Amino acid sequence: MKLSAMLPLALLAAACSEGGTEGNGAMTAERTGAPAPAPAVSAPAAEEPLDPPDPGEAGGLPNDRTPGSEAPFTPESAQGAANVLQNYYALIEQGDYEQAWALRSPSADGPSPEEFAASFDEYAEYHAQIGAPSDIEGAAGSLYVEVPVQTYGRMKDGKPFSSAGTVTLRRSNNIPGSTPEQRRWRIYTSG
Structure with missing residues (x-):
């Protein structure tokens, strides 16, 4: 090998070994004027992904294999009630508790x-899956729909949670004297 080709290699080797292996980043920074590389910081352990129970499993939605109607729905229909519930949980997920609270029946x-x-202060993440609504039932001038719901997410301490239940939505039937607000689906009970 020619001497002119070996000279750059010798200079590189000398620069790397100068001052030992500790602090080479700082020494290189001093020579080049470039900032020293930041020390490596270990990233926090990633939280395990949320994995709510599947339909039919304990804590999951019912495993109802009846195909849902793909016909357009009206706000007064059972699917209209389920849509109110879906909006309710989307508002909670976004932290818009005032708008979510407004979708509840006055009580x-x-x-x-x-x-x-x-009541949501203890949650870091809050999500919901909405099941198929029941048929509309009527009693004493009111209409009711039950909708299965699975809530899941993560507590602020990092632990995942999951639970399932049924939410009942209620609205006034189209009786004389009822107001448009009374004829809207509202969350009546949850369990």
Whole structure:
């Protein structure tokens, strides 16, 4: 090998070994004027992905294999009620508790808007899956629809949670004297 080709290799080797292996980044920075590389920081362990139970499993939605209607639905239909519930949980997921609370039936024994919002303080993530609504049932001038719901997410301490239940939505039947607001589906009970 020619001497002129070996000279750059010798200079590179000398630069790498100068001052030992510790602090080479700082020494290189001093010579080149470039900032020293930041020390390596280990990334926090990734949280395990959320994996809610599948339909038919304990804690999951019912395994109802009846095909849903793909026909357009009206706000007064059972699917209209399920749509209200889907909006409700989407608002909760976004942290818009005031708008979500407004989709609940007025109740003297229910939580105030502030209490409702505070009930989500312990969650880092909150999601829901909505099942197929029941047929509409009627009683005493009111209409009811039951919708299975699976909620899941992560607590602020990092632990995942999942639960399933049924939410009942209620609206006033189209009786004389009822207001448009009374004829809208609202969350009546959840369990």
